[in-house]
Amino acid sequence: xxxxxxxAEVGIKTVSRVVNREANVSASTATRVQLAINALRYExxxxxxxxxxxxxxxxxxGLLIPNVSNPFFAAIHRAVEDIALTxxxxxxxxxxxxxxxxxxxxxxxxxxxxxxxxxxxTVRPNHQNLQLEQERGTxxxxxxxxxxxxxxDSVLSDNHGGAAAATAHLISxxxxxxxxxxxxxxxxxxxxxxxGFLDEINRCSIPLPAGxxxxxxxxxxxxxxxxxxxxxxxxxxxxxxxxxxxxxxGAVRALRERNLHRQVALVGFDDIVLAAELDPALTxxxxxxxxxxxxxxxxxxxxxxxxxxxxxxxVVPTRLIPRGSGELPCxx
Amino acid sequence: xxxxxxxAEVGIKTVSRVVNREANVSASTATRVQLAINALRYExxxxxxxxxxxxxxxxxxGLLIPNVSNPFFAAIHRAVEDIALTxxxxxxxxxxxxxxxxxxxxxxxxxxxxxxxxxxxTVRPNHQNLQLEQERGTxxxxxxxxxxxxxxDSVLSDNHGGAAAATAHLISxxxxxxxxxxxxxxxxxxxxxxxGFLDEINRCSIPLPAGxxxxxxxxxxxxxxxxxxxxxxxxxxxxxxxxxxxxxxGAVRALRERNLHRQVALVGFDDIVLAAELDPALTxxxxxxxxxxxxxxxxxxxxxxxxxxxxxxxVVPTRLIPRGSGELPCxx
DNA sequence: CTGAAAGCGCTAACAG
DNA sequence: CTGTTAGCGCTTTCAG
Numbered sequence: 001x002x003x004x005x006x007x008a009e010v011g012i013k014t015v016s017r018v019v020n021r022e023a024n025v026s027a028s029t030a031t032r033v034q035l036a037i038n039a040l041r042y043e044x045x046x047x048x049x050x051x052x053x054x055x056x057x058x059x060x061x062g063l064l065i066p067n068v069s070n071p072f073f074a075a076i077h078r079a080v081e082d083i084a085l086t087x088x089x090x091x092x093x094x095x096x097x098x099x100x101x102x103x104x105x106x107x108x109x110x111x112x113x114x115x116x117x118x119x120x121x122t123v124r125p126n127h128q129n130l131q132l133e134q135e136r137g138t139x140x141x142x143x144x145x146x147x148x149x150x151x152x153d154s155v156l157s158d159n160h161g162g163a164a165a166a167t168a169h170l171i172s173x174x175x176x177x178x179x180x181x182x183x184x185x186x187x188x189x190x191x192x193x194x195x196g197f198l199d200e201i202n203r204c205s206i207p208l209p210a211g212x213x214x215x216x217x218x219x220x221x222x223x224x225x226x227x228x229x230x231x232x233x234x235x236x237x238x239x240x241x242x243x244x245x246x247x248x249x250g251a252v253r254a255l256r257e258r259n260l261h262r263q264v265a266l267v268g269f270d271d272i273v274l275a276a277e278l279d280p281a282l283t284x285x286x287x288x289x290x291x292x293x294x295x296x297x298x299x300x301x302x303x304x305x306x307x308x309x310x311x312x313x314x315v316v317p318t319r320l321i322p323r324g325s326g327e328l329p330c331x332x
Numbered sequence: 333x334x335x336x337x338x339x340a341e342v343g344i345k346t347v348s349r350v351v352n353r354e355a356n357v358s359a360s361t362a363t364r365v366q367l368a369i370n371a372l373r374y375e376x377x378x379x380x381x382x383x384x385x386x387x388x389x390x391x392x393x394g395l396l397i398p399n400v401s402n403p404f405f406a407a408i409h410r411a412v413e414d415i416a417l418t419x420x421x422x423x424x425x426x427x428x429x430x431x432x433x434x435x436x437x438x439x440x441x442x443x444x445x446x447x448x449x450x451x452x453x454t455v456r457p458n459h460q461n462l463q464l465e466q467e468r469g470t471x472x473x474x475x476x477x478x479x480x481x482x483x484x485d486s487v488l489s490d491n492h493g494g495a496a497a498a499t500a501h502l503i504s505x506x507x508x509x510x511x512x513x514x515x516x517x518x519x520x521x522x523x524x525x526x527x528g529f530l531d532e533i534n535r536c537s538i539p540l541p542a543g544x545x546x547x548x549x550x551x552x553x554x555x556x557x558x559x560x561x562x563x564x565x566x567x568x569x570x571x572x573x574x575x576x577x578x579x580x581x582g583a584v585r586a587l588r589e590r591n592l593h594r595q596v597a598l599v600g601f602d603d604i605v606l607a608a609e610l611d612p613a614l615t616x617x618x619x620x621x622x623x624x625x626x627x628x629x630x631x632x633x634x635x636x637x638x639x640x641x642x643x644x645x646x647v648v649p650t651r652l653i654p655r656g657s658g659e660l661p662c663x664x
Numbered sequence: 665c666t667g668a669a670a671g672c673g674c675t676a677a678c679a680g
Numbered sequence: 681c682t683g684t685t686a687g688c689g690c691t692t693t694c695a696g
Contacts, residue, residue, distance in 0.1 A: 001673065011683040016675065024681050041464045046444040047379045047390065048673035052688045058379065060445075068425070069410040071605075074401040081400060081427060090441055092422050093400070095413060109422055112378040113392075132373045252609045273403075274606040277584045333689065343667040348691065356665050380689035384672045 001044070008036040019044045061300060062110030062118045063093045064103060065143075072245065072270055072289050073121065076143065079293025080119060087301065089116070098123045098184075111138070117300035119143055123186070127152075139303035141296045145188040146313065153303070155295045155314045159189050162285040162318035163196025163243065166267040169283070169320060170239040171204050174330035175265060179212040179230050179237035181223055181251060183244045190215070193243040193269060209235055223250025231258055238264060238330045245270035252278065265328040267320075276323055283326025285318045292316050333376070340368035351376050393632060394442030395425045396435060396452045397475075404577065404602055404621050405453065408475065411625025412451060419633065421448070430455045430516075443470070449632035451475055455518070459484075471635035473628045477520040478645065485635070487627045487646045491521050494617040494650030495528025495575065498599040501615070501652060502571040503536050506662035507597060511544045511562050511569035513555055513583060515576045522547070525575040525601060541567055555582025563590055570662045571597035577604055584610065597660040599652075608655055615658025617650045624648050 001019075005012040010033060017025045018033040025033075036042075050058050061084055065073035081091050092110060096103040100123050107130070110118055117139040127150035134140055134152065142154040170178050180197045183190040194213065201208055211233070214226045223242070227250060230237055240255075242248040248268030255261040261280065268275075268284045275282035295314050302308040320326075333351075337344040342365060349357045350365040357365075368374075382390050393416055397405035413423050424442060428435040432455050439462070442450055449471040459482035466472055466484065474486040502510050512529045515522040526545065533540055543565070546558045555574070559582060562569055572587075574580040580600030587593040593612065600607075600616045607614035627646050634640040652658075 012673095013675085013683060014681090017682090020675085026681060029681080043440065043443045043465075045446060045673055047446055048383055048688090049675065050688090051380055051383065051673080051690090052675040056688080067410065068400070068413060069403070069406040071401070071403065071406075074403075074406045077425075078399065078401040078427060081425075085426075088441070090424050090426070090445060093409075093413075093425050094417075094422070095410060108375065109420070111375045113422060114377060114379055133375075249606060249609070252606070256609055256611075272606060273604060274581060274584070274610065277581070277588055277610060278606065279588075279611050344689095345667055345691085346665090349666090352691090358665065361665085377689055380672090381691065382672090383674090383689080384691040388672080 001042070004033065004036045004040055004042050007040065008033045056114070057116050057304075058114045059087075059089045060113065060115045061089055061091045061297070062107070062113075062115035063091055064096055064106055064110075064118070064120045064122070065093065066098045066121060066123075067095045068093050069095075071273070072287065073144075075289035076293035076296070079290040080297045083294055083297035083301070096121075096123060098187075100124045104129075116304060117141070119296045119300060121145055122147065124148070125186075139300045141299045141303075143292055143296045151311055153299050153308075153311050153313070155292050155299065155316065157189070157287045157292065158315050158318050159192035160196040160199070162269060162287070162320075163193035163241070164200045165196075165318070165320050166241050166269065166285050166326070167197050167200035168204075169267060169322070169326055170241065170265055171200065171206060173239075173265060173327055175239040176206055176330065177209075177235070177237045178206065178239045178241060179214070180241045181217055181226055181243060181247045182213065182215045183217055183247065185215045190243060197241055197243075212237060217244070217247050217250075220246045220250035220253070223247040224254045225250075227251040227254035228257075231255070231260060231264070236264075239328075240264060240266045242266060242268045245272055248272065248282065248284070252282070261325075263328065263331060265326055265330075267326040269318075271321065278325070280324030280328065283323050284321050286321050287318055288316050333374070336365065336368045336372055336374050339372065340365045388446070389448050389636075390446045391419075391421045392445065392447045393421055393423045393629070394439070394445075394447035394450045395423055396428055396438055396442075396450070396454070397425065398430045398453060398455075399427045400425050401427075403605070404619065405476075407621035408453075408625035408628070411622040412629045415626055415629035415633070428453075428455060430519075432456045436461075448636060449473070451628045451632060453477055454479065456480070457518075471632045473631045473635075475624055475628045483643055485631050485640075485643050485645070487624050487631065487648065489521070489619045489624065490647050490650050491524035492528040492531070494601060494619070494652075495525040495573070496532045497528075497650070497652050498573050498601065498617050498658070499529050499532035500536075501599060501654070501658055502573065502597055503532065503538060505571075505597060505659055507571035508538055508662065509541075509567070509569045510538065510571045510573060511546070512573045513549055513558055513575060513579045514545065514547045515549055515579065517547045522575060529573055529575075544569060549576070549579050549582075552578045552582035552585070555579040556586045557582075559583040559586035560589075563587070563592060563596070569596070571660075572599075574598060574600045577602035580604065580614065580616070584614070593657075595660065595663060597658055597662075599658040601650075603653065610657070612656030612660065615655050616653050618653050619650055620648050 094106040121144040127147045146154045271286040426438045453476040459479045472484045478486045603618040
């Protein structure tokens with residue numbers, strides 16, 4: 001900036017004014033400065049500027065998700081990025097692998113870099129450590145999973161409603177023998193979907209044999225094994241509710257291997273690429289990832305702007321997409 | 333930091349030493365400082381520190397890709413993140429939507445934030461604007477697509493080899509009537525895959541009717557339409573080479589709609605979730621996205637470390653995964 | 665082993 | 681309309 005000022009033969013503050021499009025610069029001076037900027041290919045140092053700038057804003061958001069390459073969370077990431085871009089804010093996206101230690105490390109890295117706000121899909125069992133930082137004015141918005149012991153904003157999917165809708169859908173097609181495959185029960189989403197499933201099962205007085213609820217599935221291989229075991233029972237289920245996209249993939253593989261994919265009904269949670277091209281096409285409960293990301297980012301900015309009045313928890317609706325696999329009738 | 337120093341009753345520089353694990357601090361002083369840090373929940377301001385720190389490193393990388401929620405590029409992102417994490421470097425990931433203007437905007441935002449290095453999947457027709465910045469010492473590594481008129485490192489897939497292998501595979505299964513569906517020809521990858529396809533077609537003296545090469549497909553809907561048109565010809569192809577994951581999705585839909593999916597062979601470029609569960613399962617040319625991301629990140633750091641001797645272009649091999657759709661014999 | 669002074673590149677507050 | 685001075689939070693340099 002000093003070099004630009006020297007070349008344009010003005011004070012350093014005038015350069016600052018031109019760069020920040022402040023008022024009180026004559027047109028002729030402004031063009032002279034702009035010429036110098038172009039000649040020197042000067043890019044202002046945003047970091048240095050923000051150090052002194054009012055509010056100490058860094059124009060940076062931190063986004064913590066289980067995996068940047070998980071389609072659901074990548075879609076959230078994209079939505080956050082789009083909202084941030086309208087305010088010229090950049091986004092740090094990091095993968096926690098659902099590991100609490102890694103999460104702590106990453107959040108600390110965001111804080112060291114003075115991110116203006118954080119959007120977190122957390123796995124930590126508590127969030128007391130964030131309270132002080134929150135009181136200092138850093139907005140925290142929790143997505144997909146609520147904070148445990150911290151009063152903070154959150155944006156969640158309607159996990160309970162979606163799971164209940166999936167279960168009701170299977171029941172309405174005659175099924176009375178429905179198994180449920182779930183992710184790690186330490187995850188809020190897994191517990192909520194379990195609750196939705198059970199509530200509907202109980203409401204309709206559907207019997208639930210021991211072992212029909214399988215929990216703590218972490219990947220498609222485990223889901224494949226669990227589905228295989230279910231199908232090989234003497235009392236196999238006639239329908240499956242798969243409460244996670246990766247679980248659906250594993251279950252489909254097990255069904256196809258036994259040539260049962262046209263007999264055993266299936267509803268998955270979360271939409272998947274090519275789901276419509278399978279035979280039968282997959283019936284799913286779709287989550288609105290874009291909406292979640294959008295709401296979370298808007299929430300961060302409204303807290304930053306002081307527009308947000310009080311803490312909110314938003315629940316984003318899910319949508320049942322019938323495509324075939326969930327409409328297979330009960331044949332036994 | 334001043335508050336910590338006051339509480340621990342030491343000089344500010346001593347706090348700095350403890351924070352940065354520098355030598356020359358007595359154990360007793362160190363613990364006193366550490367206690368104060370914990371009490372105040374002090375997080376050092378990395379931005380302020382980097383302003384003066386030698387080398388002016390910000391510990392930040394900028395990653396520009398077409399879309400953070402595209403599975404191929406999201407996998408690259410994840411790999412870059414993992415390499416960066418080992419050096420405590422954070423990653424800005426931004427989506428260009430393959431829009432040159434948006435790309436320019438994003439690159440400039442990275443530069444203003446003084447990213448230590450940039451990894452770019454570019455769509456710009458020229459890169460002269462980056463030359464000065466490169467000479468100033470900022471490492472640029474191009475992924476997926478090489479820079480046009482800038483001497484810089486790049487990490488690419490073996491597009492030509494993969495496309496040739498796909499084509500040879502179809503030919504070896506008896507096909508003599510093969511259509512090729514391609515992405516925007518402004519993209520390096522599309523042109524290379526076209527070249528691979530054509531080279532193999534010519535090498536084997538396979539006839540190529542007019543219209544068998546469809547270019548500039550941007551999404552699955554366009555691919556669906558283009559495939560439909562091909563299949564409705566009086567001389568329809570017996571095999572398809574789909575040079576992009578989204579194109580494969582659209583083509584599969586068109587085939588299934590006509591109930592031709594078990595007759596017309598198909599090889600796709602890029603692997604897809606559920607590809608193995610389709611009927612027939614999809615034969616694809618898989619790219620090694622993780623490897624691309626890993627190599628690119630390592631390259632950035634080796635330039636930063638001064639370890640890299642001279643500019644390199646790495647070509648990451650592709651791999652043909654036969655699953656069924658590419659092995660359908662020619663029946664006409 | 666410890667701390668005071670200077671300064672990274674920029675903006676805030678004020679004076680001309 | 682323009683420039684000067686101080687200082688953001690930290691690291692460097694150098695003197696105790």
